[in-house]
Amino acid sequence: MTDSVLVIGAGVAGMRAALDLARHGIAVVLVEREPVLGGVMASRLCDDEETFDFAHGVEVPKVTQIAAQKNIEVLTMSDVVELNGTAGSFTATIRQRSRFVTDACTQCRHCHTACPQVAPNQFQAGVTLRKAIYTPFRGAFPASYVIDVDTCLNKPPNYLPCQRCVEVCDDKAIHFEVPLERKLTREIGAVVLATGFAVEGSNEPDKYGYGLHPDIMTYMELEQLIAPTGPSGGFVEKLSNSSSPVSVLYVMDDASRFAAGCAAAQCDKLISQDINNVVVLHPPKTNEGDRFTEFWRRVAKRDCVLVEGQLERVTPVEDEQLRVRYKDVTQPLSTTENYDMVVFTTRATASPRFEEVARTLHIEHNGSGFVKAGQAIGGVNATTQPGIYVAGCASGLKDVTETIAESKSAAIHSMRHVTVRAPANGNEPAISGHTGLMIDGKWQTDDQIRQRIESVLINLLQP
Numbered sequence: 446m447t448d449s450v451l452v453i454g455a456g457v458a459g460m461r462a463a464l465d466l467a468r469h470g471i472a473v474v475l476v477e478r479e480p481v482l483g484g485v486m487a488s489r490l491c492d493d494e495e496t497f498d499f500a501h502g503v504e505v506p507k508v509t510q511i512a513a514q515k516n517i518e519v520l521t522m523s524d525v526v527e528l529n530g531t532a533g534s535f536t537a538t539i540r541q542r543s544r545f546v547t548d549a550c551t552q553c554r555h556c557h558t559a560c561p562q563v564a565p566n567q568f569q570a571g572v573t574l575r576k577a578i579y580t581p582f583r584g585a586f587p588a589s590y591v592i593d594v595d596t597c598l599n600k601p602p603n604y605l606p607c608q609r610c611v612e613v614c615d616d617k618a619i620h621f622e623v624p625l626e627r628k629l630t631r632e633i634g635a636v637v638l639a640t641g642f643a644v645e646g647s648n649e650p651d652k653y654g655y656g657l658h659p660d661i662m663t664y665m666e667l668e669q670l671i672a673p674t675g676p677s678g679g680f681v682e683k684l685s686n687s688s689s690p691v692s693v694l695y696v697m698d699d700a701s702r703f704a705a706g707c708a709a710a711q712c713d714k715l716i717s718q719d720i721n722n723v724v725v726l727h728p729p730k731t732n733e734g735d736r737f738t739e740f741w742r743r744v745a746k747r748d749c750v751l752v753e754g755q756l757e758r759v760t761p762v763e764d765e766q767l768r769v770r771y772k773d774v775t776q777p778l779s780t781t782e783n784y785d786m787v788v789f790t791t792r793a794t795a796s797p798r799f800e801e802v803a804r805t806l807h808i809e810h811n812g813s814g815f816v817k818a819g820q821a822i823g824g825v826n827a828t829t830q831p832g833i834y835v836a837g838c839a840s841g842l843k844d845v846t847e848t849i850a851e852s853k854s855a856a857i858h859s860m861r862h863v864t865v866r867a868p869a870n871g872n873e874p875a876i877s878g879h880t881g882l883m884i885d886g887k888w889q890t891d892d893q894i895r896q897r898i899e900s901v902l903i904n905l906l907q908p
């Protein structure tokens with residue numbers, strides 16, 4: 446039996462679960478495939494200024510909190526490749542790819558200037574470019590630079606055709622001689638699976654005129670302009686001429702709770718930057734209960750105009766404007782208006798990694814590419830394998846509020862499989878052999894644990 450829980454995925458769900466576990470004295474191994482923490486919302490979660498998401502009314506976890514937690518071992522560029530054992534006593538094998546840059550990196554940027562290889566920065570939805578040696582964005586964690594071997598001229602272990610970055614690195618932080626990858630094993634009692642979701646690019650480019658003009662963009666591209674760590678420092682600018690937009694048409698591809706959550710958060714940001722003409726064009730609302738209505742209320746409260754209808758055409762016109770024609774279901778004729786920017790949501794899907802992760806963990810999916818959840822003990826968090834719990838969008842698309850509630854619940858369930866626990870301050874030595882659970886400095890009885898789990902689940906289901 447061990448005192449550790451393995452958390453796979455370091456987006457909102459994985460970070461929330463890891464922090465909750467660590468704060469209750471559980472040792473956490475946090476495994477993330479990418480070189481930095483944060484997942485799809487990385488640029489937001491790396492910014493420490495806003496810990497509260499006003500659009501959703503919840504506190505979001507921050508990477509600085511993870512960095513400060515001694516109980517969390519962070520393994521980036523890593524994948525779990527094998528899991529053996531049973532609940533309470535698993536052995537995980539983790540493959541970690543090399544960064545080729547050590548912690549000695551001072552982020553001086555000399556290598557970035559020297560490197561000749563350029564690629565779109567996938568961490569900023571391609572709105573910026575990066576070099577083969579790079580850090581995804583300001584404030585990323587871990588902070589040290591990373592080499593993308595696929596774009597580097599010096600793809601190890603080949604002959605060294607390029608040494609430019611090594612030559613300018615005064616801190617001797619770049620090492621091509623290290624192995625391409627290494628294997629690690631960790632003894633863990635439970636797993637929290639938080640692999641999140643994937644966002645498609647533009648699925649119907651002709652419909653939205655995507656690619657015709659830089660100010661027609663996806664909501665993931667807008668997300669980068671909103672993020673304080675983004676290319677415009679968090680102030681939304683037109684990509685065509687760097688001016689501030691006055692009017693934005695926000696086109697929703699679907700009216701799910703997930704899409705409404707994204708729209709609410711982003712429109713809230715647009716309005717808070719004095720962009721007063723924000724029109725949300727949406728399909729008919731789906732019946733997703735009171736919480737969905739709450740999202741609409743939040744959007745409308747922020748002075749956005751909600752129009753049920755369909756986009757018909759976007760045409761770039763003079764003065765970097767976009768002429769939009771759309772059908773408002775309440776009007777007999779189509780409406781034509783000019784906007785500075787057109788933003789559209791794109792489809793979110795199950796993570797393409799899930800198939801492979803499911804095979805490794807011996808769990809089932811639900812036929813749509815998401816984890817099959819809601820099995821026996823563990824409620825919404827339980828997978829088809831005891832001791833493996835799912836949190837957030839890995840089991841289906843959810844908004845931030847639901848994701849955080851589910852992550853807290855997954856953390857609590859996973860604590861049941863860990864028998865060696867430390868006091869709640871998390872930084873003191875572990876207490877071996879105790880079979881109870883300590884929460885907020887007090888040992889809990891089985892009934893208290895059960896009540897805690899029930900209250901989390903009740904909160905989760907409440908509007």
Ligand code: SF4
Nearest residue numbers: 550551553554556614
């Ligand atoms: S790898 Fe070296 S040159 Fe590049 S940012 Fe780090 S310290 Fe500077």
Ligand code: SF4
Nearest residue numbers: 560597598599607610
């Ligand atoms: S070896 Fe050359 S191409 Fe590769 S990261 Fe360094 S400077 Fe860039």
